[in-house]
Amino acid sequence: MPAIVLSPSLAAVTVCVYGFIAYTAILSFTGSKMFARFDFVGWRQYERLFENPRWITAIENMAIFGGLYIIGATCLGLFIAILIDQKIRLEGVFRAVFLYPMALSFVVTGVIWQWLLNPGLGLEHMMRSLGWESFTFQWLIEPERAIYTIVIAGVWQVTGFVMALFLAGLRGIDTEILRAARVDGAPIHKVYTRIIIPALRPAFLTVFVIEAHLAIKSYDLVVALTKGGPGVSTELPSTFMYSMTFTRNELGVGAASATVMLVSLASIIIPYLYSELRNDRHA
Amino acid sequence: MTAMLESSSAAAANRPGSIRWSKQFGRVFVYGCLALLALVFLAPLLSMLLTSLKSMDEIRAGNLLSLPSTPTFAAWANVWGASCIGVTCGGLKGYFGNSFLIVVPATFISVALGAFNGYVFAQWRFRGDNLIFGLILFGCFIPFQIVLIPMAGLLGKLGLAGTIPGLILVHVVYGICFTTMFFRNYFITVPAEIFKAARVDGAGFWAIFFRILLPISWPIVMVSIIWQFTGVWNDFLFGVSFAAGTNQPVTVALNNLVNTSTGTKAYNEDMAAAMIAALPTILIYVAAGRYFLRGLMAGAVKG
Amino acid sequence: MANLAINHVTKSFGSLAVLNDINIAIEDGEFLVLVGPSGCGKSTLLSIIAGLDEHTSGSITIDGDPVDGLEPKERDIAMVFQSYALYPAMSVEQNIGFSLEMSKMPKAQRLERVSKVADLLQITHLLKRKPGQLSGGQRQRVAMGRALVREPKIFLFDEPLSNLDAKLRVEMRTEIKKLHQRLGATIVYVTHDQIEAMTMATRIAVMKDGILQQFGTPEDIYDRPKNVFVATFMGSPAMNLLPATVVGETLSLKGADAVLPVPASVVAPLTEGREVLLGLRPEWLSLASAGSPSGPSLPLLVEVIEPTGPDVFAALRAGEREIMARLPTGTPVAPGQKASFAIDLSKAILFDAASGVAL
Numbered sequence A: 001m002p003a004i005v006l007s008p009s010l011a012a013v014t015v016c017v018y019g020f021i022a023y024t025a026i027l028s029f030t031g032s033k034m035f036a037r038f039d040f041v042g043w044r045q046y047e048r049l050f051e052n053p054r055w056i057t058a059i060e061n062m063a064i065f066g067g068l069y070i071i072g073a074t075c076l077g078l079f080i081a082i083l084i085d086q087k088i089r090l091e092g093v094f095r096a097v098f099l100y101p102m103a104l105s106f107v108v109t110g111v112i113w114q115w116l117l118n119p120g121l122g123l124e125h126m127m128r129s130l131g132w133e134s135f136t137f138q139w140l141i142e143p144e145r146a147i148y149t150i151v152i153a154g155v156w157q158v159t160g161f162v163m164a165l166f167l168a169g170l171r172g173i174d175t176e177i178l179r180a181a182r183v184d185g186a187p188i189h190k191v192y193t194r195i196i197i198p199a200l201r202p203a204f205l206t207v208f209v210i211e212a213h214l215a216i217k218s219y220d221l222v223v224a225l226t227k228g229g230p231g232v233s234t235e236l237p238s239t240f241m242y243s244m245t246f247t248r249n250e251l252g253v254g255a256a257s258a259t260v261m262l263v264s265l266a267s268i269i270i271p272y273l274y275s276e277l278r279n280d281r282h283a
Numbered sequence B: 001m002t003a004m005l006e007s008s009s010a011a012a013a014n015r016p017g018s019i020r021w022s023k024q025f026g027r028v029f030v031y032g033c034l035a036l037l038a039l040v041f042l043a044p045l046l047s048m049l050l051t052s053l054k055s056m057d058e059i060r061a062g063n064l065l066s067l068p069s070t071p072t073f074a075a076w077a078n079v080w081g082a083s084c085i086g087v088t089c090g091g092l093k094g095y096f097g098n099s100f101l102i103v104v105p106a107t108f109i110s111v112a113l114g115a116f117n118g119y120v121f122a123q124w125r126f127r128g129d130n131l132i133f134g135l136i137l138f139g140c141f142i143p144f145q146i147v148l149i150p151m152a153g154l155l156g157k158l159g160l161a162g163t164i165p166g167l168i169l170v171h172v173v174y175g176i177c178f179t180t181m182f183f184r185n186y187f188i189t190v191p192a193e194i195f196k197a198a199r200v201d202g203a204g205f206w207a208i209f210f211r212i213l214l215p216i217s218w219p220i221v222m223v224s225i226i227w228q229f230t231g232v233w234n235d236f237l238f239g240v241s242f243a244a245g246t247n248q249p250v251t252v253a254l255n256n257l258v259n260t261s262t263g264t265k266a267y268n269e270d271m272a273a274a275m276i277a278a279l280p281t282i283l284i285y286v287a288a289g290r291y292f293l294r295g296l297m298a299g300a301v302k303g
Numbered sequence C: 001m002a003n004l005a006i007n008h009v010t011k012s013f014g015s016l017a018v019l020n021d022i023n024i025a026i027e028d029g030e031f032l033v034l035v036g037p038s039g040c041g042k043s044t045l046l047s048i049i050a051g052l053d054e055h056t057s058g059s060i061t062i063d064g065d066p067v068d069g070l071e072p073k074e075r076d077i078a079m080v081f082q083s084y085a086l087y088p089a090m091s092v093e094q095n096i097g098f099s100l101e102m103s104k105m106p107k108a109q110r111l112e113r114v115s116k117v118a119d120l121l122q123i124t125h126l127l128k129r130k131p132g133q134l135s136g137g138q139r140q141r142v143a144m145g146r147a148l149v150r151e152p153k154i155f156l157f158d159e160p161l162s163n164l165d166a167k168l169r170v171e172m173r174t175e176i177k178k179l180h181q182r183l184g185a186t187i188v189y190v191t192h193d194q195i196e197a198m199t200m201a202t203r204i205a206v207m208k209d210g211i212l213q214q215f216g217t218p219e220d221i222y223d224r225p226k227n228v229f230v231a232t233f234m235g236s237p238a239m240n241l242l243p244a245t246v247v248g249e250t251l252s253l254k255g256a257d258a259v260l261p262v263p264a265s266v267v268a269p270l271t272e273g274r275e276v277l278l279g280l281r282p283e284w285l286s287l288a289s290a291g292s293p294s295g296p297s298l299p300l301l302v303e304v305i306e307p308t309g310p311d312v313f314a315a316l317r318a319g320e321r322e323i324m325a326r327l328p329t330g331t332p333v334a335p336g337q338k339a340s341f342a343i344d345l346s347k348a349i350l351f352d353a354a355s356g357v358a359l
């Protein structure tokens, strides 16, 4: 009976995860254009991929976006978590306020921030109407800056979750150790830098993996906020893959880019899952 | 949400050792920072709501956070029933309904299958069970770009391309990875002796599941339902890839409405549409924030 | 009610041998206690009897019929677990009646059986409660009720009392014993508490590292242990073991500069110079009084005395050796005192020093 119960799901996962991964990987070595064809061309599609300036832009953007997104959300989330851990009143209210963006879809987030940052009536308009006449904020339409608007929206959305992960880590620290440190006369900033933050190592790891995962998968946010533009200035690997595959009729290149995305994500996720599972089964 | 509040303040009160920045300055700093940050985090939602209640003239006259002098639901009514999305002009309501048609069965099926699978993984030993579980777990984390091309082909072969049942199938397949993990991690905390006792008492596979396990599983059932509901509702990639025309979910329709409209931008309508698309998940968050958070944490594998 | 035979049962998890050729047979109505240190395989053996685990080789018969390969429910056994394993979502009544429900007994009959058992265990007032609303002792009773209601051929208990506090444990011990006498049931009972084993059993099986060390009545085990492990595992304070060398008809105690005759119980011929261990239970020592000078005795230094109420435990010293004695309260001994202690050699046991086997 256990086998019978498991088998439909196993079949689905085998086909739709591993079978499809294999299919896409194989496709990336073919010359497929509009339709899948199995004429193998070796690494040709990968060469074309990395010769494509759009893909290079996408990778650069990924580095900027991923780096700033991870650093920004980690620092802000940790900061808020530490503030909330100071035995404050209304803790639940604060936590709820910081976490709610996580319940929104990326599309909604993108649409909101498109409004907030729009150069005509958004933040710039508000600041000017409040008396700061020279205030300009046009990142959304500046090719050089548009990628940062995605960072802002992304950080806004994920910070509450990061905070919750850190808060759980902080609450898990043995209070005896903190008391001992106080008895030993350690000043407060030392307690944080020497005891608490090192003790949060597992939380940092989890946070990093989650953020990296979200960053690499990011698609909806870019589509809704900038449509990848202006021009291709906010192209990310995910948007590149989509347009190659579904609008440019370059299945082979699309498959190659998807494979690159999978490999980079897997190199983060697999070691993490492995270590989590190994410590997991207590019996 | 009240429960979330209670449990957290209780947790705080139970921590005699947590370090405070003593002195008044410290408290002022802490509350000052928190209040400021809370405002920054709330402002987008507030602005969205306020803007959706204004007319375009008022939007031009005011600013992001100015109150509407005469709140109007005109924008809401328009995007709900009349706005043109693509070539059809029936507003969001049809797409909103599509999302429900997708979410409800996708959630129900994936949670049920996840519960069965989790039960098998937690309580029945077989060779390679941990490896198989690991493989399923990995399925939670793949970038879905890797499956888009073959999935489109499969849906085509099944005759489900562009349809709502097709999208349900996709969401079920990738949802069971998560629900299986949730249930398995919950069920391994049930003492093995309870299963042994049940076997001695003559209970079979299904009797153990339905009579003994399920009645104590409602917290994880809630977590899984909320996780799947919000996940499927908020999905965009599968929706835009596999649903066609009037079968699209509301997220795709929202994006089309906002990003393909011609002429001047009607921000009030954009915001009203975003509010409509966000409302179900916001309501769930408000009603069951505790389970929402538990799902997120469990989704981070730990827990 | 039934007899039970365990024949050459062996169990390994992969390459790890957990049970090694176990042979035990008990009659209808006996109370078998499996005892041994943690990890020795007691629970594994019980699970194999229950059918929850499969053995690697050997066979098990209940009432003369082999049950190998049968599901637990087909073996007509009932089991009580250490953690009680009550079903959290069911009321006490449903918990007790669950097995009957699974065997499709009509509801009226089921409720009657449940209420009879609840009466017997005095838990009728708890029937509507959930396990979460019960105290430890009450849960224990419910777990017993769940087993009793089935009227099985054999009851299996896996350390059922180890989660109770000391006082309740003694009470429940008596109660289980009473139940056994009243029902005449066949019981297999696992514990690592040697007092439980001695007080409840009609048969004891002492195990260590998956090997059956000795199987016999409590008296056998206590008075005639087959090896050093059984001798020291059963009894508290533990049996004294004094290294000695055979010199003619006497034993020369090493490190104590003393000589005792070879105990009468020893039948095996002893070669001169053989290294042995003399086993003395603490209660086989007594203060030698002037009135009864007969029998061997040792001059010993009293180091510590520990009154326990009815008895006094005295730590005595002879040269390098420490000897525990259990003396009746009121025995005139004080720390620092030197005295002569009589030794009841009629019961004393000699073990081979190298193998630990009784001679």
Ligand SMILES: Nc1ncnc2c1ncn2[C@@H]1O[C@H](COP(=O)(O)OP(=O)(O)OP(=O)(O)O)[C@@H](O)[C@H]1O
Pocket (backbone or CB within 6 Å): C013, C016, C018, C036, C037, C038, C039, C040, C041, C042, C043, C044, C045, C192
């Ligand atoms: N599923 C298993 N896989 C591998 N080894 C196991 C398994 N179950 C038990 N063992 C091993 O078998 C041995 C006997 O275990 P068992 O639970 O029978 O001990 P026990 O005598 O009941 O101990 P305790 O008094 O602690 O309950 C132990 O060394 C244990 O580690």
Ligand SMILES: [Mg+2]
Pocket (backbone or CB within 6 Å): C042, C043, C044
């Ligand atoms: Mg055990």
